[in-house]
Amino acid sequence: MADVKLTNVNKTYSNGAHAVRGVNMDIANGEFIVFVGPSGCGKSTLLRMVAGLESVTEGDIHIDDQRINDVSPSERNVAMVFQNYALYPHMSVRGNMSYGLKNRGDSKEEINNKVVAAAKTLHIEEFLDRRPNQLSGGQRQRVAMGRAIVRNPKVFLFDEPLSNLDAKLRVQMRIEIKKLQRKMGVTSIYVTHDQTEAMTLADRLAVINNGQIEQMGKPIELYKDPKTLFVASFIGSPQINLIPVRFDGKLLKSGNLEVKGFNNLPEGENLALGIRPEHLRIDDKGPLSFRIDLVEQHGADNLIYGTLIDAATEEGHDLEICLRVNQKQEPKIGETLKLEYDHENALIFNKETGLRLV
Known part of the structure; x- marks a missing residue:
């Protein structure tokens, strides 16, 4: 030794x-x-x-x-x-x-x-x-x-x-x-x-x-x-969801999507809001609208893949994200859900430097 x-x-x-x-x-x-x-x-x-x-x-x-x-x-x-x-x-x-x-x-x-x-x-x-x-x-x-x-x-x-x-x-x-x-x-x-x-x-x-x-x-x-x-993207399975956003002084914005609850971020810079699939949950009052494209059954839980409505990539494409739910939750393909996320587990990164800000 x-x-x-x-x-x-x-x-x-x-x-x-x-x-x-x-x-x-x-x-x-x-x-x-x-x-x-x-x-x-x-x-x-x-x-x-x-x-x-x-x-x-x-x-x-x-x-x-x-x-x-x-x-x-x-x-x-x-x-x-x-x-x-x-x-x-x-x-x-x-x-x-x-x-x-x-x-x-x-x-x-x-x-x-x-x-x-x-x-x-x-x-x-x-x-x-x-x-x-x-x-x-x-x-x-x-x-x-x-x-x-x-x-x-x-x-x-x-x-x-x-x-x-x-x-x-x-x-x-x-x-x-x-x-x-x-x-x-x-x-x-x-x-x-x-x-x-x-x-x-x-x-x-x-x-x-x-x-x-x-x-x-x-x-x-x-x-x-x-x-x-890089570390956030590499560690965790499925991968962390990354939503490209900008901070306008009050809100995080991605396309037509607006997210509240963040302060003291650099304005106008390319940022990424990171939310892991296990930190999202179905909630009728949630701020995120999500259209289901695919459901994977893994026994103990289900992985649901789909499009985050109103959000967009920097190239203007639809933004695809993943949600992990328990096996009893099996929504149908094409259905639209409202999602909430665990704010305390949300991460924000500067996309230019790659460093985490929050």
Whole structure:
């Protein structure tokens, strides 16, 4: 187990692409940190820099008190689990899990004890003599995790390990990874573009955009208190509804829609009123008129998609929003409803700067 510290870490490629921009981060011993962001934002590059698979252009990475910028990947005492499993097809499960231990000179008895113990933890002991092509995707991912566990690393690194699994298995493996990390107490860094995965796994989230950390904190903090428009849009499922508005000194206006209750906002600037689907409710006296286009039934609740009447995008198009209601509420397509929203949970952003104002 170990602390990990990143200080002003940058990565610039030979073609001039600046993939990671001045990242600073302190990861505590035993903490589970998740890097989340869209494809191409730099999250995997940052993880690979910790692993030693990418060089650091500028800045420092420390594991405990050791600066590891120039330490070879094999000597960093980190273990990485990849998206594509990276198993040797000609070796058995036992052979795959023991390969790294043989290379570092562990005794046969040590290797066997570690492999068997890890296999029992991951419920794959019955597969030790099979080859990867005889296993399901979930079983292969367990083997890849077992190969990492037996090394008893200071830090676990996960690079989108569940992306190749079906939806049901992803949920199951997500739970198992969390339980395993809690049991072992190993400092872990996990990369994903799936914000549901990120929210459920992380002790703390780092939302990454364009090579920089937009915001870092506990998942619920980023959901309730996003500092930027990007974070608010990325965290939460379904996505937050964003209504383009301007403040005239008294009201927020979008097309013919007028919203009361806000003060001390910059006048005439491009703003966005953010309301999450779960913070809207059907109310005959509500200020928002909403025409239903689609109803999705999710069992415990329904997601209702439609058009916010009178509001408009900056291009003059109809503004589509989403409303989450309980399963007993199932209005009909084409019906028009009045909506109220939770004022205390409404967010306002400056669209030019991306910063949150309220």
